Amino acid sequence: MPDTSRRRFLGGALGAAGLAAAGGAGFGVARATERTGSSAHAEAVPFYGAHQAGIATPAQDRLAFGAFDITSRDKTAVQTMLARWAAAAAQLTRGEPVGAVDISPHAPPIDTGEAVGLPASQLTITVGFGPTLFDDRFGLSRYRPAALADIPPLPGDTLDPNRSGGDLCVQACANDPQVAFHVIRNFARLARGTAVLRWSQLGFGRTSSTSTSQDTPRNLMGFKDGTNNIKAEDTRSFDEFVWVGAETDQDWMRGGSYLVARRIRMLIENWDTDFLLDQEQVFGRFKTSGAPLTGKSESDTVNLAAKDGEGKPVIDLNAHIRLAAPATNGGQKLLRRGYSYTDGIDPQTGLLDAGLFFIVFQKDPRTQFVPIQRRLGGHDLLNEYIRHTGSGLFAVPPGLAEAGDYFGKALFA
Template sequence: MTEPRPADRVSRRALLGLLGAGAAGAAVGAAGAAGVAVAATGTIGAAGGGGGASAYPFFGAHQAGITTPAQDRLHFAAFDVSSTLDRTGLIELLTEWTEAAARLTQGLEVAEGGATGGSDYAPPVDTGEALGLPASGLTITFGFGPGLFTDASGADRFGLAARRPAALEPLPRFQGDALQPERSGGDLCIQACADDPQVAVHAIRNLSRIAFGRASLRWSQLGFGRTSSTSTSQTTPRNLFGFKDGTANLKAEDGSLLDEQVWVQASDSPAWLAGGSYLVARRIRMIIENWDRVQLGEQEMLVGRSKGEGAPLSGGTEFSEPDFEATGVADKPLIDTNAHVRLAHHSSNGGARMLRRGYNFVDGNDELGRLDAGLFFLSFQRTPQQFIDVQTSLAADGLNEYLKHVGSAIFAVPGGVREGEFVGQALFA
């Protein structure tokens, strides 16, 4: 195994010293973790910032960035692992990513020496664009794609095939899919969420640098304006169709539901994934120009909720439970049989629910001058079948006329990282 360059890595002693203090911060919540960011050397910026916690603990029973209150910005990246990488090299990469992520999420530079403290005759070990910025609630979440276990040719590159979760298969083709290979798949993924877009981009940029020669960026997606709330402390945001999105989403406070619907349990298989989850990513293009010509009443019928309050058309307020039996004129259902809210509801899908964590995106325009815009859908669930059941049900969704799914990926998200370990270490045990 080639020994990693000292300048590119955080010393294990320094990491454990820093994050031993971070563990104490975790015990008193995010404020304690923010204090660690201020006290440690190599700090990017002072603790503080608006709204949420300055820094979230990196270590814990589950990876951060799942039930963490959804931040305002996203940079998501999927990677292909080099054909020359071996098992030892993969472990080394994951170790270096873990060490860097643990620092970045606390508002520190990617490694000691950072952007300005190294040799004048070597590239800086941190790119520097986040200097002076606080941690901004940054969370970094890692996932493993099907190709990490068995590649397209069937080769078991890393001796992991026997430990592949049976449920970790590429998603089936759904009605209306127009998937683009260059926006789909990936052996590894990193989800960086923050309240400052530059902090999220800085994280992905530096983790990509660390991976140079071992894993290459396959595709990435920037997101703004979260499209769901993951805590009862958050208000419900709106998507680019102008409707409140994620009203019925699972929340961090729903402990028993999270155990039932989101977290892989110790009794599930494989055991190494306990405390983790499955992540589905879908890039959904919204045909904005067509939608903007639809009458308000039809828009509300297609969604099944009012555009202003977000209340179900069966009556009540935003958080009133939809009454799918309620009828109106000529005994027609108040919530249309093909309305999105009806077809996506857990009562229509055998009780299946997901924790959604999506973002809006606008990536310029296409060759016809239409906005390349939509929803970057992210969901976490205990098994991919939950997503498959709901997406299959949505085949009859009236909104499909205005949506096009162009990207798709699935990843197994390992459980939380303990101090002194690397992300996914149980997989290699």
């Protein structure tokens, strides 16, 4: 424990023969929690629309995230895979399998079967393209958006390359962990021969409210974090901060967004030894109520100018709530859709490997995520208790219009 001071294109058709030949994915990820089967959370979220679901959609309870590397150098094969993914996604989000489980006793099932009988569970599937997709392999370099610039090294980064990057990403969110995991597993099968999983992450317990109908949840440090997150009902803020518009240099990205994922390990054992007052000063909020230190309830406006009786700022100059506030960052905002994670024990230290899988969507990471994180990484009191161990940046194209459309069709066209 560190010494610390304190702190191929087929129009989207899912051909049975093609899928049966896909074979097994050959990877495993343990379920983080038990399923939650509430009928209130079992309905389907529309797959087709102007924007991909899983961004403005109110955050579900569970996450399965996968980053893929493309192994084929055949552009048509990549298009075919994306068409299959799109057709599969349309079925999965309706609570249907990608194909028959019992098509033949002498052939592998088309669908792996673990989600048979389970409802749609508000499943959303969101697909993005990483910077490396725009190299010389597929002739896409001139279509790389300027906003998809590589994230520069940031203060405090201890990134593991095996948990970072990727040509493609798939974000599956649902209210049942098995439904979400089923997506990544079957997408890996559909990708066989064209792409392979680079890394994956399960998440549980959303850490932000993304709708006015949701309460703010708590992170693994016990604090309500992201109270002032952009809400789905605030369409003006989505247009200003999340959806790519006429300002883009690549028309195929209009109506899309940019996803940044960061695996942030929490040094939980260190945190658990810190006294309450100090924990609250680190966040700038009261632990129980979630209120800012300048207020009494969670929704109270944060008063960054407030001073105590000695003339000192009530909210520390390096408190997390101050450094992350739009007022400190030129008015910029991010849409947070992160989840808690736990990956067992660190074999080198015997300590818990748990924390926050931080996901944010924005219009341009160069002017939103990067400067905000640079400020946080350099000064945040929370840095004593966290380590950024993984990172990914992906351009998420707009939504699919109808059956036959596929992820990134305008890009490849």
